[in-house]
Amino acid sequence: xxxxxHLNPATLDxxxxxxxxxxxxxxxxxxxxxxxxxxxxxxxxxxxxARVVAIAKRIxxxxxxxxxxxxxxxxxxxxxxxxxxxxxxLSYANGAVGVAKRALATExxxxxxxxxxxxxxxxxxxxxxxxAIIEPWNYPLLxxxxxxxxxxxxxxxxxxxxxxxxxxxxxxxxxxCAAELPPGVVxxxxxxGVVGGALVAADVxxxxxxxxxxxxxxxxxxxxxxxxxxxxxxxxxxxxxxxEDCDLQRTVAGVLQWSMHNAGQDCSSIERVYVVxxxxxxxxxxxxxTAKRLxxxxxxxxxxxxxxxxxxxxxxxxxxxxxxxxxKLRAGGEATGDGLGFAPTVLDACTDDMLVITDETxxxxxAVVRVPDEASAIAKANASRYGxxxxxxxxxxxxxxxxxxxxxxxxxxxxxHSFPGSVxxxxxxxxxxxxxGTAASIHAYPTFVRRRTIVIDSSSRPDVFxxxxxxxxxxxxxxxxxxxxGAWTQxxxxxxxxxxxxxxxxxxxxxxx
Ligand code: NAD
Numbered sequence: 001x002x003x004x005x006h007l008n009p010a011t012l013d014x015x016x017x018x019x020x021x022x023x024x025x026x027x028x029x030x031x032x033x034x035x036x037x038x039x040x041x042x043x044x045x046x047x048x049x050a051r052v053v054a055i056a057k058r059i060x061x062x063x064x065x066x067x068x069x070x071x072x073x074x075x076x077x078x079x080x081x082x083x084x085x086x087x088x089x090l091s092y093a094n095g096a097v098g099v100a101k102r103a104l105a106t107e108x109x110x111x112x113x114x115x116x117x118x119x120x121x122x123x124x125x126x127x128x129x130x131x132a133i134i135e136p137w138n139y140p141l142l143x144x145x146x147x148x149x150x151x152x153x154x155x156x157x158x159x160x161x162x163x164x165x166x167x168x169x170x171x172x173x174x175x176x177c178a179a180e181l182p183p184g185v186v187x188x189x190x191x192x193g194v195v196g197g198a199l200v201a202a203d204v205x206x207x208x209x210x211x212x213x214x215x216x217x218x219x220x221x222x223x224x225x226x227x228x229x230x231x232x233x234x235x236x237x238x239x240x241x242x243x244e245d246c247d248l249q250r251t252v253a254g255v256l257q258w259s260m261h262n263a264g265q266d267c268s269s270i271e272r273v274y275v276v277x278x279x280x281x282x283x284x285x286x287x288x289x290t291a292k293r294l295x296x297x298x299x300x301x302x303x304x305x306x307x308x309x310x311x312x313x314x315x316x317x318x319x320x321x322x323x324x325x326x327x328k329l330r331a332g333g334e335a336t337g338d339g340l341g342f343a344p345t346v347l348d349a350c351t352d353d354m355l356v357i358t359d360e361t362x363x364x365x366x367a368v369v370r371v372p373d374e375a376s377a378i379a380k381a382n383a384s385r386y387g388x389x390x391x392x393x394x395x396x397x398x399x400x401x402x403x404x405x406x407x408x409x410x411x412x413x414x415x416x417h418s419f420p421g422s423v424x425x426x427x428x429x430x431x432x433x434x435x436x437g438t439a440a441s442i443h444a445y446p447t448f449v450r451r452r453t454i455v456i457d458s459s460s461r462p463d464v465f466x467x468x469x470x471x472x473x474x475x476x477x478x479x480x481x482x483x484x485x486g487a488w489t490q491x492x493x494x495x496x497x498x499x500x501x502x503x504x505x506x507x508x509x510x511x512x513x
Contacts, residue, residue: 009305009340010075010297018167020191023198030202033130036184037157049097054180056093073166076304085142095424100153103442118459125449127155129205134161136211138265140169147208154448164192231437231447235360236267236388239381244278246393252286258417263303264364268389268418273368274377280370284348288330291344305340312340315363321355382408387431391417464501468508472500
């Protein structure tokens with residue numbers, strides 16, 4: 001069955017059809033992945049690193065293809081895609097390799113030779129097996145390679161499911177992987193939530209999901225039933241706090257960048273700005289004036305359109321709700337009429353009851369709330385169901401850091417926003433409705449590997465607490481307890497009791513054969 005309604009969102013030109021994967025094909029994909037994982041899991045770590053880096057190099061070398069697909073599927077100018085999703089892929093892969101070295105390193109456990117004589121233990125990272133990666137449409141390439149690289153570095157096979165809105169870029173990425181990896185290590189299945197649901201229900205060993213809160217809840221519940229790990233990274237409603245002592249020009253540029261990047265279709269887009277009254281007029285004037293200068297495709301290159309019609313409806317409804325409730329429109333406010341474009345929008349005098357403050361807008365809309373002081377800004381920033389990133393804009397770095405620590409978010413920044421999403425060493429994670437998932441850094445690895453401890457006992461004597469339970473065991477327990485409380489004099493008693501216990505156990509079991 002072809003995917004319905006596929007249009008370039010900038011031009012509304014129809015795109016080529018992509019075949020959906022029948023849900024009945026899921027078991028076959030899984031069998032292939034399982035066989036492939038056996039091979040891939042045995043490939044030495046250094047070679048896996050080299051393959052992952054080769055995938056990244058391949059993406060860069062064939063970037064014109066990637067940029068063309070991204071332009072078709074997102075409508076963005078290639079320059080925005082190049083900087084946002086493609087140009088840093090190799091440095092991301094190299095960074096991910098460095099992280100993997102630490103995350104996957106075998107750990108030696110220090111066992112006390114007194115408490116555990118003759119024993120040693122190491123903790124190893126074991127690949128989960130087959131990982132399902134299900135992603136949304138906002139960054140069709142970046143969203144995949146972020147979990148794909150650590151999943152592969154850990155020795156897993158992967159089945160990817162791109163969004164039904166952006167299937168072509170996902171398929172292209174799978175082709176680049178296939179060119180560098182043994183067959184079946186990375187596969188792609190195509191379709192909507194039904195196909196995604198079938199993938200989760202198949203016998204995969206872990207799920208990485210990024211998308212809406214409703215879908216995330218559903219997938220997390222399914223994974224909980226199957227007792228498999230699940231990383232869910234969901235929505236956001238990020239706030240920026242603008243203080244009277246900020247560098248106004250840089251703050252306007254930064255807030256605009258991180259609210260309009262990818263036309264605001266970013267889980268960490270700045271959607272709410274809490275600006276203190278003392279600087280509010282100047283800030284809003286400059287923000288609105290600059291927003292008006294941003295050009296939407298096809299009239300300029302600053303912003304692409306919204307990716308799909310449903311998203312355009314959400315953004316339009318949020319702006320209408322804010323205006324009906326008394327917000328002041330300072331820039332934009334409506335669809336451009338070219339494709340699914342929406343003009344960069346600045347709303348002033350927003351209040352807590354507006355959808356632009358309570359719900360994720362996921363569009364090029366900044367809602368400004370004027371607040372009397374820093375305390376009120378912090379309280380309002382934290383009064384959200386979401387908690388991904390939050391930022392404070394001030395020249396007083398100590399003040400900024402103090403406020404950042406009070407933000408109820410996964411990533412709190414001073415004088416910047418969002419960029420850690422492309423840093424492989426920083427855990428991309430949030431709180432509340434943003435979900436429990438973590439992308440990137442060593443903290444993402446529990447989804448990709450389980451830990452197996454290998455314990456070797458080279459002692460020739462039985463352990464002193466083994467059966468039988470007799471008077472000497474009780475005596476030994478007393479001596480150990482007293483010794484632990486600092487009664488050093490017990491040491492001689494302990495030595496004699498240990499030898500008594502060993503003799504007792506040996507005679508209980510009978511002679512050596
Ligand atoms: P969505 O939940 O509708 O879809 C996401 C993916 O899940 C798609 O591939 C879809 O086909 C699939 N899917 C849908 N129902 C499913 C089911 N029952 N079982 C399995 N798979 C299913 O989300 P969307 O509208 O595509 O994406 C937008 C959302 O993604 C926004 O809320 C945004 O904030 C969020 N997002 C979050 C992050 C993050 O890092 N926290 C990053 C990017 C996007």
